[in-house]
Amino acid sequence: MRTYDLAPGLHRLVLDEQGGDRYGAWDIDIVAGRLTVAEIRVSGWDWEEYDADIHLESP
Numbered sequence: 001m002r003t004y005d006l007a008p009g010l011h012r013l014v015l016d017e018q019g020g021d022r023y024g025a026w027d028i029d030i031v032a033g034r035l036t037v038a039e040i041r042v043s044g045w046d047w048e049e050y051d052a053d054i055h056l057e058s059p
Contacts, residue, residue: 008032015040015050024050035059 008030016023022042030036035057043049 006030013038013040021048022050024052026052026054028054031056033059 011028011030012025013028014023014025024040026038028036028038037053037055037057039053041051043051
């Protein structure tokens, strides 16, 4: 798990597999006073793709 302290606003998260074909990009809205959680995993049905679950939580 990695954490980043980003300013509020719209940010783009980009993942590119080193030495492979898997990549993904998502626009993530950072909201002041909330935790934006991005859970990224390899797709269960297509190993060349990522699945993402992005949600807000209270700190």
